[in-house]
Amino acid sequence: MTAVESGPAAGTQSGSHSGVGRFLGQSVKRREDARLVTGHGRYLEDVLWPDAAHVAFLRSPVARGRITTLDVSAAAALPGVRAVLTGAELNPLAKSFWQTAMGKDSPQPPRRLLAADDVRYAGEPIAMVLADSRYLAEDALELIDLDIDAQPAVVSDHRGVWGAAKDEELVHPEYGSNVASTLPYPGMPTENPALEEVLSSAAHVFEERFHQHRYICVPMETRGLQARWDPARDMLEIVSSTQNVHEVRSMVARLLGLSDLQVQARAEDVGGAFGLKCFVDKEELAVAAAAYSQQCAVAWIEDRNENLVAGGHSRTEDLTVTMATDADGKILGIKGHHVEDVGAYPTYGVGGNAGLAMMMLPGPYDVGQYFYSAEAVFSNTCGMTPYRGPFLMETVAREQLVDIAAAKLGIDPLEFRRRNMITPEQLPFSTPTGLVLETITPIETLDQAAEIIGYEDFRREQAAAREEGRILGIGFASYIEGSPAFGAAGAEQVTVRMDMAGKALVFMGSGSHGQSVETTMAQVVAEELGIDIDDVRIIQGDTTSAPYGTGTAGSRTATTFGGAARIAGQKLKEKILAVAAVALEASPDDLEVSDGVVSVKGTPGAAVTIEQVAAMAYAGHTMLPPEMEPGLEAKHRIRNPPLMFSNACHAAIVEIDRDTGAVDIKRYVVSEDCGNMINPMVVEGQITGGVVQGIGGVFYEHFVYDGDGNPLTTTFLDYLLPTAADVPDIEIGHVVTPSNTPGGFKPMGEGGAICSPPALINAVRDALAPFGGLPNVQPLTPEVVLDVIDGTAAV
Amino acid sequence: MTDPHPITMTVNGQERSAIVEPRKTLADVLREDMRLTGTHLACEHGVCGACTVLLDGEAVRSCLVFGVQADGAEVTTVEGIAPAPGELSDVQAAFRDCHGLQCGFCTPGFVVSIHAFLEKNPSPSEEEIRSGLSGNLCRCTGYTGIVNAVRQVVRERAGGAPAGSPPNGEQPTEGPPTQGVPTIAGHAVTTLPSAP
Numbered sequence: 001m002t003a004v005e006s007g008p009a010a011g012t013q014s015g016s017h018s019g020v021g022r023f024l025g026q027s028v029k030r031r032e033d034a035r036l037v038t039g040h041g042r043y044l045e046d047v048l049w050p051d052a053a054h055v056a057f058l059r060s061p062v063a064r065g066r067i068t069t070l071d072v073s074a075a076a077a078l079p080g081v082r083a084v085l086t087g088a089e090l091n092p093l094a095k096s097f098w099q100t101a102m103g104k105d106s107p108q109p110p111r112r113l114l115a116a117d118d119v120r121y122a123g124e125p126i127a128m129v130l131a132d133s134r135y136l137a138e139d140a141l142e143l144i145d146l147d148i149d150a151q152p153a154v155v156s157d158h159r160g161v162w163g164a165a166k167d168e169e170l171v172h173p174e175y176g177s178n179v180a181s182t183l184p185y186p187g188m189p190t191e192n193p194a195l196e197e198v199l200s201s202a203a204h205v206f207e208e209r210f211h212q213h214r215y216i217c218v219p220m221e222t223r224g225l226q227a228r229w230d231p232a233r234d235m236l237e238i239v240s241s242t243q244n245v246h247e248v249r250s251m252v253a254r255l256l257g258l259s260d261l262q263v264q265a266r267a268e269d270v271g272g273a274f275g276l277k278c279f280v281d282k283e284e285l286a287v288a289a290a291a292y293s294q295q296c297a298v299a300w301i302e303d304r305n306e307n308l309v310a311g312g313h314s315r316t317e318d319l320t321v322t323m324a325t326d327a328d329g330k331i332l333g334i335k336g337h338h339v340e341d342v343g344a345y346p347t348y349g350v351g352g353n354a355g356l357a358m359m360m361l362p363g364p365y366d367v368g369q370y371f372y373s374a375e376a377v378f379s380n381t382c383g384m385t386p387y388r389g390p391f392l393m394e395t396v397a398r399e400q401l402v403d404i405a406a407a408k409l410g411i412d413p414l415e416f417r418r419r420n421m422i423t424p425e426q427l428p429f430s431t432p433t434g435l436v437l438e439t440i441t442p443i444e445t446l447d448q449a450a451e452i453i454g455y456e457d458f459r460r461e462q463a464a465a466r467e468e469g470r471i472l473g474i475g476f477a478s479y480i481e482g483s484p485a486f487g488a489a490g491a492e493q494v495t496v497r498m499d500m501a502g503k504a505l506v507f508m509g510s511g512s513h514g515q516s517v518e519t520t521m522a523q524v525v526a527e528e529l530g531i532d533i534d535d536v537r538i539i540q541g542d543t544t545s546a547p548y549g550t551g552t553a554g555s556r557t558a559t560t561f562g563g564a565a566r567i568a569g570q571k572l573k574e575k576i577l578a579v580a581a582v583a584l585e586a587s588p589d590d591l592e593v594s595d596g597v598v599s600v601k602g603t604p605g606a607a608v609t610i611e612q613v614a615a616m617a618y619a620g621h622t623m624l625p626p627e628m629e630p631g632l633e634a635k636h637r638i639r640n641p642p643l644m645f646s647n648a649c650h651a652a653i654v655e656i657d658r659d660t661g662a663v664d665i666k667r668y669v670v671s672e673d674c675g676n677m678i679n680p681m682v683v684e685g686q687i688t689g690g691v692v693q694g695i696g697g698v699f700y701e702h703f704v705y706d707g708d709g710n711p712l713t714t715t716f717l718d719y720l721l722p723t724a725a726d727v728p729d730i731e732i733g734h735v736v737t738p739s740n741t742p743g744g745f746k747p748m749g750e751g752g753a754i755c756s757p758p759a760l761i762n763a764v765r766d767a768l769a770p771f772g773g774l775p776n777v778q779p780l781t782p783e784v785v786l787d788v789i790d791g792t793a794a795v
Numbered sequence: 796m797t798d799p800h801p802i803t804m805t806v807n808g809q810e811r812s813a814i815v816e817p818r819k820t821l822a823d824v825l826r827e828d829m830r831l832t833g834t835h836l837a838c839e840h841g842v843c844g845a846c847t848v849l850l851d852g853e854a855v856r857s858c859l860v861f862g863v864q865a866d867g868a869e870v871t872t873v874e875g876i877a878p879a880p881g882e883l884s885d886v887q888a889a890f891r892d893c894h895g896l897q898c899g900f901c902t903p904g905f906v907v908s909i910h911a912f913l914e915k916n917p918s919p920s921e922e923e924i925r926s927g928l929s930g931n932l933c934r935c936t937g938y939t940g941i942v943n944a945v946r947q948v949v950r951e952r953a954g955g956a957p958a959g960s961p962p963n964g965e966q967p968t969e970g971p972p973t974q975g976v977p978t979i980a981g982h983a984v985t986t987l988p989s990a991p
Binding site for chain 1: 816818819826831832833834835836837838839840842843845872873874876877883887890891892894896897898899900901902903906924925926928929930931932933934935936937938939940941942
């Protein structure tokens with residue numbers, strides 16, 4: 001175990017072991033890797049059907065306008081082109097268009113597969129060509145005659161002047177307003193008088209508006225889907241690059257008015273997603289609809305330009321936080337106002353993450369009085385989609401304000417945090433938004449991060465460096481990672497089936513796209529069953545074999561699938577013992593399983609192999625007691641809390657080049673508590689990957705529109721991802737406090753991306769403190785940094 | 796102008812022929828005509844490096860080379876890197892050892908690039924490692940595992956350790972990762988298990 005037992009709940013975990021075993025808690029090497037490092041992975045584009053028609057979409061070149069000419073006849077006549085479909089043909093096929101997690105009746109913009117009559121964002125698909133190859137399909141696009149009468153676009157700019165103010169120009173006339181949604185929801189209190197009282201009487205009140213720019217998922221494998229309608233089998237067969245095959249099936253079935261039984265969805269290896277592939281968007285649905293209407297196989301692999309321009313966008317928001325403290329820096333109340341740009345067609349409902357940001361803004365602090373309001377607005381830009389830590393703005397804003405307030409009060413930022421963090425004695429702690437935090441350890445992770453990075457030593461080094469004219473800074477940020485598991489997402493099932501040879505097939509509705517699920521879940525099951533990990537195989541990503549599930553997203557796989565796998569394994573082990581007890585003429589209570597052998601405790605000679613037990617459970621069923629069902633299969637569908645929590649503290653040290661404004665991240669430390677770790681190597685990989693996405697977001701990545709809604713960052717030459725040369729080694733420490741759910745696991749996976757932006761910005765703010773304030777802008781380009789150093793920063 | 800051309804290449808040691816349009820990229824020729832799908836396309840404009848192959852021993856982005864340009868050339872793809880089927884090269888094994896991959900989509904490009912990089916610079920400095928990797932993009936790992944994989948290969952090659960490793964089923968033989976890791980104030984401080 002790479003960790004210490006710590007915190008108030010240490011030692012309270014129920015069950016037979018503490019989370020460390022033969023496989024659990026070990027950095028078991030990944031079972032996915034041998035195929036992936038040799039080029040034998042099977043991603044969607046590797047398994048395209050030979051007879052599939054390849055799709056290229058004609059996309060809108062402007063953000064808003066009326067289509068005056070759309071003539072596809074020349075394209076359709078090109079040899080090798082099978083069909084060219086427009087909204088006129090395709091849109092009537094759409095019987096129903098809503099995401100399962102949102103429900104049928106949630107408000108959303110008017111949905112359509114292809115733009116018809118007008119266009120509402122640059123990149124909106126207008127027509128689709130089906131041809132013998134992608135090359136030919138793109139040739140045909142050139143032959144489509146398209147004219148658009150461009151109209152003024154509603155585009156938010158990057159300083160928080162939101163386009164929604166221009167209500168005479170509606171993104172969706174049918175919706176009646178550019179305001180997509182607001183908080184408080186109808187029926188909720190519209191103010192908190194006690195908070196207003198605190199704000200008017202407190203010794204200190206701090207208020208800042210923080211901005212977060214548009215940055216996006218960008219998995220290395222783009223989106224894609226192939227579909228084949230076979231009327232003879234009455235089956236629409238789909239292979240998709242998705243986090244959630246069941247949602248693909250449900251969306252397509254609803255769209256086309258088919259039953260779930262008429263649609264099979266599968267995923268092969270999935271090359272990353274980060275939230276982009278947990279819902280199903282219009283291009284994927286258009287491909288399925290085309291396969292259905294043309295009665296053939298159709299395939300679409302998104303190219304990088306499409307992915308950047310139209311693959312779903314994220315962040316793009318402002319959060320104003322007002323915080324009252326007493327004279328000693330004790331927080332008395334917090335108010336938040338959140339404004340989000342959800343684009344034209346957010347992939348789910350009306351988009352927006354304010355509902356969860358509202359719950360999480362208090363974070364790891366005891367904040368006293370609280371109120372939150374929000375407004376999400378449509379714009380003529382690519383729609384919002386979830387990206388790792390979708391509601392992270394709460395942490396991005398809060399942790400910056402904490403540093404700003406501490407500096408103004410003359411209190412060390414770590415001391416300010418310690419004074420206000422929820423203490424072990426306060427657990428279980430009920431937050432102002434009704435969350436109950438049972439096993440969090442914010443102070444422990446803060447202290448560990450400070451120790452690892454050497455906070456006190458750094459302050460001395462920093463002072464000396466400033467004497468030499470060097471610009472060094474340190475930043476911390478703390479957070480609670482809230483993992484929502486609402487509805488079906490909190491009730492995942494794992495089925496363990498042991499056939500007559502004694503090997504375990506494990507079926508689950510997960511959708512691994514890099515999370516190492518084939519390894520980690522095998523660790524859980526092998527541990528419970530007492531068999532070798534090589535005798536366990538995980539089966540996922542197929543609606544015809546997996547139990548119904550919601551896929552891999554929201555940091556939930558360990559807590560939901562892992563917990564279910566543990567209990568399903570326990571149930572199967574009980575059955576194995578019951579069958580073995582018959583064979584050994586012993587009580588099941590006197591038996592133990594180890595290394596694939598069931599033996600009588602204390603009498604190693606009295607033993608049968610699991611394989612013998614399995615054979616007896618099926619073929620020898622006449623020997624079993626009459627009340628015992630033959631076979632070896634067990635399932636468990638877990639019932640988890642709707643929100644589960646982990647916590648962490650990040651710390652970064654940066655040095656800024658006075659001449660170029662470049663920020664060098666000299667060290668980056670994470671201390672986290674995700675409960676029992678199934679595989680510490682995988683945990684650390686998830687954290688590291690998330691942190692670097694935060695580094696990208698803060699310093700490099702920015703999806704830019706001009707004032708007319710034209711996308712400007714349409715290739716990897718313009719939309720810059722961090723490279724190995726831009727990032728440091730990430731140093732990680734663990735505090736382990738098991739959760740109260742099966743296995744003691746906690747959600748993790750998104751946290752690296754949630755907490756790194758404010759830690760990095762705080763480090764830059766600290767470095768630049770001698771030069772005056774850092775404006776609340778992102779990204780922190782060299783230009784922004786140099787403006788501060790040169791004293792010309794615009795606030 | 797678009798008439799298909801016959802081409803012949805030596806791919807992973809085997810002579811392969813195809814008849815391809817002049818505009819077809821080497822990546823697509825390898826993937827579609829040779830059915831070698833380990834070479835991945837993630838940007839198709841030469842930035843991400845996922846499609847890297849060796850063309851006459853030089854690492855190239857196969858999305859920026861036309862198939863007809865490779866006529867007569869020797870091409871090595873990720874499928875041809877391992878010493879034998881069922882084995883892993885030292886770089887491939889190091890990726891597995893160091894958690895140098897998550898989704899794995901960028902991995903073939905990294906593996907091929909690193910083989911070429913270490914061929915030219917067998918003992919790179921830390922800065923040279925990171926610089927050498929900067930032509931390939933990974934979105935999952937944050938690069939720490941990949942950098943550690945290169946460090947491991949450099950160490951192994953310097954020590955004459957054998958290349959190749961069994962691909963499946965081998966569990967780590969070392970003890971729990973806490974053994975030997977430093978602690979601060981009673982807290983285990985860990986880095987990835989194979990970090991130096």
